[in-house]
Amino acid sequence: MQTLNTTEQQIIEAARKIFMHRGLAGARMQDIADEAGINKAMLHYYYRSKEKLFEIVFWEAIDQLLVRVNAVLAEKMPVQDKIGAAVSHYITTLSDNPYLPLFVLNEIQQNPERIVQRFLHAPLFPNVQVFIKEIAAAMEQGVFRKVNPGQLMISIISMCIFPFVAKPLLQAAFTVNDVQFGMMMEERKKFVTDFVMHALRP
Amino acid sequence: MQTLNTTEQQIIEAARKIFMHRGLAGARMQDIADEAGINKAMLHYYYRSKEKLFEIVFWEAIDQLLVRVNAVLAEKMPVQDKIGAAVSHYITTLSDNPYLPLFVLNEIQQNPERIVQRFLHAPLFPNVQVFIKEIAAAMEQGVFRKVNPGQLMISIISMCIFPFVAKPLLQAAFTVNDVQFGMMMEERKKFVTDFVMHALRP
DNA sequence: CAGGAGTTTAACCAAATGGTTAAATAAGAG
DNA sequence: CTCTTATTTAACCATTTGGTTAAACTCCTG
Numbered sequence: 001m002q003t004l005n006t007t008e009q010q011i012i013e014a015a016r017k018i019f020m021h022r023g024l025a026g027a028r029m030q031d032i033a034d035e036a037g038i039n040k041a042m043l044h045y046y047y048r049s050k051e052k053l054f055e056i057v058f059w060e061a062i063d064q065l066l067v068r069v070n071a072v073l074a075e076k077m078p079v080q081d082k083i084g085a086a087v088s089h090y091i092t093t094l095s096d097n098p099y100l101p102l103f104v105l106n107e108i109q110q111n112p113e114r115i116v117q118r119f120l121h122a123p124l125f126p127n128v129q130v131f132i133k134e135i136a137a138a139m140e141q142g143v144f145r146k147v148n149p150g151q152l153m154i155s156i157i158s159m160c161i162f163p164f165v166a167k168p169l170l171q172a173a174f175t176v177n178d179v180q181f182g183m184m185m186e187e188r189k190k191f192v193t194d195f196v197m198h199a200l201r202p
Numbered sequence: 203m204q205t206l207n208t209t210e211q212q213i214i215e216a217a218r219k220i221f222m223h224r225g226l227a228g229a230r231m232q233d234i235a236d237e238a239g240i241n242k243a244m245l246h247y248y249y250r251s252k253e254k255l256f257e258i259v260f261w262e263a264i265d266q267l268l269v270r271v272n273a274v275l276a277e278k279m280p281v282q283d284k285i286g287a288a289v290s291h292y293i294t295t296l297s298d299n300p301y302l303p304l305f306v307l308n309e310i311q312q313n314p315e316r317i318v319q320r321f322l323h324a325p326l327f328p329n330v331q332v333f334i335k336e337i338a339a340a341m342e343q344g345v346f347r348k349v350n351p352g353q354l355m356i357s358i359i360s361m362c363i364f365p366f367v368a369k370p371l372l373q374a375a376f377t378v379n380d381v382q383f384g385m386m387m388e389e390r391k392k393f394v395t396d397f398v399m400h401a402l403r404p
Numbered sequence: 405c406a407g408g409a410g411t412t413t414a415a416c417c418a419a420a421t422g423g424t425t426a427a428a429t430a431a432g433a434g
Numbered sequence: 435c436t437c438t439t440a441t442t443t444a445a446c447c448a449t450t451t452g453g454t455t456a457a458a459c460t461c462c463t464g
Binding site: 022023024025026099102105106108109110112115116119125145147148150151152154155157158159161162163165166167168169170171172173174175184187188191192194195196198199200201 | 224225226227228301304307308310311312314317318321327347349350352353354356357359360361363364365367368369370371372373374375376377386389390393394396397398400401402403
């Protein structure tokens with residue numbers, strides 16, 4: 001993520017930009033080279049192949065989309081606050097990287113084995129399990145209404161990520177520019193948190 | 203959608219399958235020809251180019267994802283029921299076409315102009331406006347708690363569509379096969395409807 | 405400053421890909 | 435049955451694309 005001026009880093013940054021926008025199939029090595037302001041052969045000198053370069057960008061993106069959220073859920077605070085913290089963190093991250101989720105989800109569908117394999121070897125978010133248990137406990141205590149925790153998790157994640165996946169569509173539907181969209185998403189942090197808390201009232 | 207045995211129809215069906223799975227950039231004309239069991243030249247005989255073939259598949263998909271939902275919202279029934287009907291209809295449609303939303307959203311991001319242009323010429327879902335007004339009215343009457351209608355719409359749509367966009371990811375996370383996933387989505391109809399209704403309780 | 409390792413470039417290559425063409429075949433009208 | 439039109443095929447073509455190579459350049463060390 002940091003902007004080091006070494007050629008290797010410039011390549012990764014260029015690759016990230018091109019791959020995120022065009023996907024693996026749509027990205028051209030020449031475009032990555034142009035974006036990095038270097039010769040096409042340099043790409044192969046530093047990273048043997050398109051596939052290799054892609055893997056680096058892809059797993060970095062996975063880390064941002066899945067793994068880091070995990071850390072937020074590990075923090076010590078009441079469940080009620082944790083929901084708001086997770087939502088807020090997620091929307092902030094995606095506001096800074098709007099192309100991230102569609103890129104990741106698309107490439108996962110193109111090649112599900114890649115991700116399935118990693119899920120088997122090392123669970124990508126153990127803290128989600130903890131979070132789910134905390135919610136379940138709150139339901140038992142009557143703090144929250146009892147609902148299916150899995151469906152709840154999917155719903156919260158959906159409300160956070162989907163607007164970014166559908167960004168161009170929403171912008172066309174609501175006729176808002178990038179700045180206005182950013183404001184909508186900022187406002188959305190509170191909306192989603194409140195929405196979930198109200199839905200969980202006993 | 204119907205399975206006519208004419209060559210033209212076979213081509214469209216093959217194109218739909220390949221384009222939906224691989225996207226415009228990832229799809230190969232040869233693969234479409236193979237899928238249709240015909241010669242590659244036939245594709246160009248009936249549909250001049252890859253782009254032309256793609257446009258047909260794409261707008262058919264848009265129709266399924268956006269336009270048809272509009273019809274459900276036009277039916278005459280109380281708002282409360284309409285929410286459940288829309289959610290149910292959406293999840294059913296997507297269960298039958300799991301690849302549809304990711305395909306559409308991805309291609310829109312690849313070329314937003316395409317869709318923006320159509321939004322300008324003919325609003326894709328006028329009934330959504332009606333629906334939003336009905337919800338606003340219900341809020342005024344105190345039937346629903348007052349929330350931002352736009353954010354509400356985005357939330358409902360998110361909860362319906364996102365699980366299908368993230369299908370392979372969710373299947374890996376929850377370790378469920380296609381059949382089990384289908385059951386989760388069936389169960390989800392009630393969950394989302396209840397969730398929204400509870401969140402809107404005054 | 406000599407020379408060697410690491411870096412960069414231009415030219416090139418083989419395979420893949422969208423698209424074309426001309427000939428062959430099927431089919432319908434008279 | 436024949437001739438014309440629509441359909442289908444195999445062979446071909448130009449361009450694009452990921453990848454390679456050998457030469458050139460830079461920069462550091464002794």
